[in-house]
Amino acid sequence: MKTLVTGGAGFIGSHLADALLARGDEVTVLDNFSTGKHQNLESALAAGADLIEGDILDRELVEKTLQSVRPQTVFHLAAQGEVQRSIEEPAFDATVNVVGTVNLIEASKEIGLDRFVFASTGGAIYGEGSRIDLPASESGETAPLCQYGLSKRAGEMYLELYRRMYMFNSVALRFANVYGPRQCPKGEAGAVAIFGELLMAGRNPTVFGDGTQTRDFVYIDDLIDAILTASRTDVEGPINLGSGQETSILELLTSLREAGLSLNGDGPPAGTTFEPEFDRGRPGEVKRIAIDPARAARELGWTPTTALEEGLPLTLRAIGRQSGATV
Ligand SMILES: NC(=O)c1ccc[n+]([C@@H]2O[C@H](COP(=O)([O-])OP(=O)(O)OC[C@H]3O[C@@H](n4cnc5c(N)ncnc54)[C@H](O)[C@@H]3O)[C@@H](O)[C@H]2O)c1
Numbered sequence: 290m291k292t293l294v295t296g297g298a299g300f301i302g303s304h305l306a307d308a309l310l311a312r313g314d315e316v317t318v319l320d321n322f323s324t325g326k327h328q329n330l331e332s333a334l335a336a337g338a339d340l341i342e343g344d345i346l347d348r349e350l351v352e353k354t355l356q357s358v359r360p361q362t363v364f365h366l367a368a369q370g371e372v373q374r375s376i377e378e379p380a381f382d383a384t385v386n387v388v389g390t391v392n393l394i395e396a397s398k399e400i401g402l403d404r405f406v407f408a409s410t411g412g413a414i415y416g417e418g419s420r421i422d423l424p425a426s427e428s429g430e431t432a433p434l435c436q437y438g439l440s441k442r443a444g445e446m447y448l449e450l451y452r453r454m455y456m457f458n459s460v461a462l463r464f465a466n467v468y469g470p471r472q473c474p475k476g477e478a479g480a481v482a483i484f485g486e487l488l489m490a491g492r493n494p495t496v497f498g499d500g501t502q503t504r505d506f507v508y509i510d511d512l513i514d515a516i517l518t519a520s521r522t523d524v525e526g527p528i529n530l531g532s533g534q535e536t537s538i539l540e541l542l543t544s545l546r547e548a549g550l551s552l553n554g555d556g557p558p559a560g561t562t563f564e565p566e567f568d569r570g571r572p573g574e575v576k577r578i579a580i581d582p583a584r585a586a587r588e589l590g591w592t593p594t595t596a597l598e599e600g601l602p603l604t605l606r607a608i609g610r611q612s613g614a615t616v
Pocket of ligand 1: 302367
């Protein structure tokens with residue numbers, strides 16, 4: 290099977306590329322390295338992946354890539370993924386996430402592809418969990434509170450339109466808060482990566498708001514299993530990929546502290562207190578969210594199996610190895 294992964298140098302895309310290669314696919318990665326890293330792709334390139342360094346906004350390049358690679362499946366993960374940036378630069382967010390996605394869909398339609406898998410969001414698409422029943426279901430309303438959630442919804446709606454107009458075969462996967470090795474702690478999205486790096490450096494975390502805000506965390510390996518399964522089915526429309534569980538930021542910090550202790554000598558430096566400092570909450574961020582994975586269980590046979598107690602130590606170990614390697 291020939292597959293194209295946009296955003297394949299990023300956190301999730303690089304794990305996906307590794308998994309596709311492991312199942313025997315011929316993989317091409319398209320990435321502009323705006324947030325992705327060459328280091329993330331080392332294993333995929335060693336296993337034979339092709340890399341095209343370029344932008345999904347370059348329509349000619351996107352068309353040429355689809356025409357020459359002729360993938361059966363496109364996994365579209367390249368995106369502007371930061372909530373705060375989407376609020377500060379809404380036109381940029383819309384350009385990358387809407388126009389970029391349309392470029393990919395159009396070029397994919399032209400080659401008569403089998404399946405288009407779109408990385409959508411479960412965390413930012415439903416809106417405020419204090420006003421809706423949690424865990425949020427795909428059949429419920431979407432009322433994003435930030436431009437990023439809206440631009441992802443627009444991508445989903447283009448796919449719905451192309452299905453009606455051209456019988457274009459696609460699925461929109463609404464990821465919860467994904468965490469695991471390779472996640473970049475420099476952005477603002479990855480709470481586990483940000484807090485995990487601070488913990489491993491012996492520093493205190495800054496929490497925006499009072500820490501009672503909740504998120505739905507899903508471990509990268511579980512998510513990749515779901516993406517692979519969804520790509521092999523004909524399931525349509527949006528599918529939540531999350532745990533269905535709310536975890537508050539304060540609970541996450543406690544779990545991280547415990548995970549750090551469980552690493553013994555490989556954990557944070559002795560004397561690390563990891564006491565949170567509090568700052569003002571940020572606009573656009575929901576107070577409560579968890580997404581219902583029932584449809585994924587029913588139609589993909591998928592439920593996440595990695596609890597935070599298992600996934601956090603794995604993530605901290607990877608952060609430790611990473612910082613050890615760069616010292
Ligand atoms: N990480 C999460 O918790 C999460 C949650 C919901 C949805 N998502 C979605 O999953 C996808 C992957 O997220 P991630 O966490 O791996 O982020 P990431 O930033 O690590 O990966 C995104 C990749 O896309 C590339 N990219 C960005 N703009 C591009 C452009 N114009 N042209 C070509 N490449 C471009 C980046 O260089 C990067 O490699 C994104 O679509 C994101 O919105 C992620």
